Amino acid sequence: MGSMADLNYSKATEKLAEEVGFWIAKNGAALIFGAEKDGDSLSTAACRGAKKTKGITIGVTYAKGLDVFEKNNIDVVIATGLERGGGRELPLVLSCDAVITLNGGSGTLTEVAIAYQANIPIVVLKATGGWSGRLAGQYLDDRKRIKAEIANSPKEAVLKALDLIALKQAKQKDILVLTAVHGDESIGVRAMRIIDKRIPDNRFAWTIANEKALSKNQRFVDADLNRAAPGNKNSKQYEVRRASELLKLANNYRYVFDIHGTSANSGIFTIVTNPTLENLALASILPIDNIVIWISQPRKKSGPITQFVKCGLEIECGLKNSPKTLKQLAKILEEINGKSIDYSNLNLKGKNLFQVYGKLMKSEINNKNYKKLKDFKKTKINTEIFFPLLVGRYLGLACYKMRKLNHRDHPL
Secondary structure, three states: OEOEHHHOOOHHHHHHHHHHHHHHHHOOOOEEEEEOOOOOEHHHHHHHHHHOOOOOEEEEEOOOOOOOOOHHHOOEEEEOOOOOOOOOHHHHHHOOOOEEEEOOOHHHHHHHHHHHHOOOOEEEEHHHOHHHHHHOOOOOOOOOOOOEEEEOOHHHHHHHHHHHHHHHHOOOOOEEEEEOOOOOOOHHHHHHHHHHHHOOOOOEEEEEOOHHHHHHOOOOOOOOHHHOEOOOOOOOOHHHHHHHHHHHHHOOOOEEEEEEEEOOOOEEEEEEOOOOHHHHHHHHHOOOOEEEEOOOOOOOOOEOHHHOOOOEEEEEEEOOOOHHHHHHHHHHHHHHHHHOOOHHHOOOOOOEEEEEEEEEEHHHOOHHHHHHOOOOOOEEEOOEEEEEEOOOOOOOEEEEEEEEOOHHHOOO
């Protein structure tokens, strides 16, 4: 939502609007905007930005016909026949999961008021002036339903809107799925988009955990997000701040699944970073046979996100770029969605339970024995018998070493 061209917004503000549209589409969301009949606006600028990355655009017009400005970039036009400033704003806003505003005059103020009354999350780009600047960080009245959240960039506005949507969905959904905690592991993002298409009303809320690293296809920007929890909202490091935000989000859900991808040929397995009875129980009922207990060093104050949530697991997928692995992951998530979390199936029998206890460095093994190492396949090096994990995944590391546990070792 934003100003019409007759409010004489700057070219810089127009560019910001285009970037908002771009990042909405880049994150797999649809852009709903006010389609004008015969003039430009910040909303139609967002439409142009969304089309730069082939996003879905839906224009709601006050006109009675479908002939609108920017029509070449609009996928769907909804002709309300309602006047601008006299009714068009209602179906426009109520069709949204969240509202992002830039600048804005009286029409934008009306749209924000509708969103406020309907408890639809509102994010404003503070530095763009108009009503966005005035409303940043404010409630519209003493009811304090929802605050107009502040964003300092288009990308931040979109990511904040998606997180606010996930928070709202927490009332209807009890499973949060974290994807791309490592930016070079996009398999979770791809799997969740498949699930959303196949099962529009699924039980998962999900978010891209590390958008900055994902956009660069690198593991992290400032620090390893999967070693940064519980985080610090005031940190100068992006991932440390993000860890704090994700834990705040995760606390609204009963279960958290953190999907990772690896270049090791490991198949799909579950990692229990915090071996509580509830987490082991959750692992036992998922349709994944191999369960790995992997506890971070107890003296460290920071660690994986799942170590700090109420109940959560990591799902590791290898090979991460394999279409076969993606298909298997989507099938597992569909099964979880269909059966829900049913503890009547609580049983570790039929599962393979392992615990990581050490490392094997490449310098400790000859090439012949290194080639024999296979994930989850029992092996013997010198006199030591163990099960390898993540073979060849890390520089200088041959594999992690695991012992296989008997089911009687655990209370389940």
